[in-house]
Amino acid sequence: MTDSTLTYDTIIIGGGQAGLTTGYFLQPHNGDRTAGLNTVALPVHLFTILDANPRTGDSWRNRWDSLDLFTSGRSNDLPGMPFPALP
Helix, strand or coil: CCCCCCCCCEEEECCCHHHHHHHHHHCCCCCCCCCCCCCCCCCCCCEEEECCCCCCCHHHHCCCCCCCCCCCHHHCCECCECCCCCC
């Protein structure tokens, strides 16, 4: 058995909207300088997102059935993933 350790540049605590948005901007975007911090000129930034739930979005799945999203659709999308709602 080998002992290996990963070293991250950034560890994001929480996979909610803010954590996922931060992760989006830390990942490489094929040289698109408007999308993320990692571009052709910058080194790859190794990061991970830690969350108490096993799946992305579980914090919303495990809430009360009566909980509604009351903000406009255009305010709810994540970078790189538009919210499927009318503006």
